[in-house]
Amino acid sequence: MFKKLMNKKLLKNQKGLTLVELLAVVVILAIVAAIAIPAIGNIIENSRYTAVKADATNIISAANLYYTDTPSASSPVTATILIEKGFLKSTGKFPGTTTVSKGDLEIKAEVTTALRYPISFNNTSLDTINKDTKKGSEIKAAYTVGEKTD
Numbered sequence: 001m002f003k004k005l006m007n008k009k010l011l012k013n014q015k016g017l018t019l020v021e022l023l024a025v026v027v028i029l030a031i032v033a034a035i036a037i038p039a040i041g042n043i044i045e046n047s048r049y050t051a052v053k054a055d056a057t058n059i060i061s062a063a064n065l066y067y068t069d070t071p072s073a074s075s076p077v078t079a080t081i082l083i084e085k086g087f088l089k090s091t092g093k094f095p096g097t098t099t100v101s102k103g104d105l106e107i108k109a110e111v112t113t114a115l116r117y118p119i120s121f122n123n124t125s126l127d128t129i130n131k132d133t134k135k136g137s138e139i140k141a142a143y144t145v146g147e148k149t150d
Helices: 002-013 019-069 079-084 126-131
Strands: 099-101 106-111 119-124
Touching: 019 079, 019 099, 019 106, 019 119, 019 126, 079 099, 119 126
Parallel strands: none
Antiparallel strands: 099 106, 106 119
């Protein structure tokens, strides 16, 4: 008899979550996830686009050093040549065939890696890249940096 009373007392003192409380926690977590996942997706897409613009800036800066060091060079230089000559360590997301012309140090390339849509840099200078305020999450089709859109 004493054992039965002790067991009932122990059962009354046990604490835990009821099914309703557990369900409320799951619903709250689902709501938070539904809000957070799209926001995180936009942040990732924006950072990928910013990284591609930074890669373009690095290639143009390396070409600037190359043309400064080699004033006789007049033809466009490829990213592969910049790497071979030691002016650039990596092309980033750009192909090795990316070219930079001497005049206004303009880059010409198309990048599709890690982005939803292809990004084109057609005769794009540092100034044009820096003035581009587009975010990666806003790009919904093939896009050219510096291109005017409505």
